[in-house]
Amino acid sequence: MRSRSKELLDRATSAMVAAIEIYNKPGFPYRSESFAILAINGWELLLKAKWLADNRNRPASLYVFEARANADGRRSKKRYVKRTEAGNPFTHSLSHLAKKLVENARLDSQAWGNIQMLLELRDSAVHFYNQSPAFRVRLQEIGAACAKNFATAVHEWFDRELSEFELHLMPLAFVDLPANMDGFLLNAEEKNFLNFLDTMERPESDPDSPYSVTVNIELKFTRSKARDALATRITSDPNAPAVRLTEERIREKYPWDYAKLNAKCAERYADFKVNRKYHDIRKPLQADPRFGAIRFLDPDNTSGQKKPFFNPNILSEFDKYYTRKARSADQAALLG
Structure with missing residues (x-):
């Protein structure tokens, strides 16, 4: 039941x-x-x-x-x-x-x-x-x-x-x-x-x-093929209008870089270490658009230099693998 x-x-x-x-x-x-x-x-x-x-x-x-x-x-x-x-x-x-x-x-x-x-x-x-x-x-x-x-x-x-x-x-x-x-x-x-x-x-x-x-949402439909636009679709229909997410919007959605993510994890988890376990968890997540995005130094050269960025929601996934630190004394008092 x-x-x-x-x-x-x-x-x-x-x-x-x-x-x-x-x-x-x-x-x-x-x-x-x-x-x-x-x-x-x-x-x-x-x-x-x-x-x-x-x-x-x-x-x-x-x-x-x-x-x-x-x-x-x-x-x-x-x-x-x-x-x-x-x-x-x-x-x-x-x-x-x-x-x-x-x-x-x-x-x-x-x-x-x-x-x-x-x-x-x-x-x-x-x-x-x-x-x-x-x-x-x-x-x-x-x-x-x-x-x-x-x-x-x-x-x-x-x-x-x-x-x-x-x-x-x-x-x-x-x-x-x-x-x-x-x-x-x-x-x-x-x-x-x-x-x-x-x-x-x-x-x-x-x-x-x-x-x-x-949440402020701005949606613009355009025929532009600007290099700073990341193509994406909201439907499987290839003939549907494309919604373009510029590099500026990417940084708004994914505000953390690799160093900031590491710092946030160290702040949040008692057993966190930057090691193979961490990298094995992180790499698939950064390829998931819900949690990460890759920016290339040259958008036309995807084999060149790149840098990952992350959405704060990625912490909800790390919660499955790491132990959250104990609550502060003030929080414990509220719960007590």
Whole structure:
């Protein structure tokens, strides 16, 4: 029999996949609202799955307890499970669980920041009728980070890969995102929402973190055959338009060089050494576009000098082979 946490994990993944599938549908008029609602549902189920996994799969760990009034009018010392109108137990909200997991160093603060944005987007979309292009632009940025954070958390918490589901929002679905927001008239609610998003984006956030509050995506289709363009495709159809990733974009996606990767591994693992084991693990990963890229001194000469660069997500793979260092005293105090 599957554990409750694994059941919730499956349902969380299904909710997120549904959110992305709906967002990527062409000509879907309720795209933004549907994505926000389903994505929030996916995160709530995922946080509950994590909470249960950390609490021996006890359903009561998710329940909200309350005191009741005694016959003499005083509040009872005993606490009872709070019930819904149907008599079912109330469970803790997404916000409550997220805050607790952040406090216990289980959930990354940038992931929580992204969830807060998504909650505001959902509430704005549900309670007001918003057609401003501003919401479509911001949803793309928030949603792309949401999908990446969700897949990262599932991998870190449950060691499950979600690559089979291709969890990414697609400007590739030709969503009509305007090039800029200048000149758009916004109502008071929309202005408040966009101001809130600006306050949530923290410039001091760790650039090496696998989690993001938002992700900026720029997609340009061109007939150019520039030498600094790395050809790639989003489909197996050879006649499909090519998406070109310039050298500048490569460095944004793969910010670590070999020395920086070694330093990060030494900082992260207690048993790390730069030896044959390390090289045997690293070399296949650097050939995987999810984790690495090779830059050549002369792009036209692939047999010439080259240098590897790495995406911080590669650490999730090294976690399988090396032992993480003990938590700091501050983290241990939070967990204790």
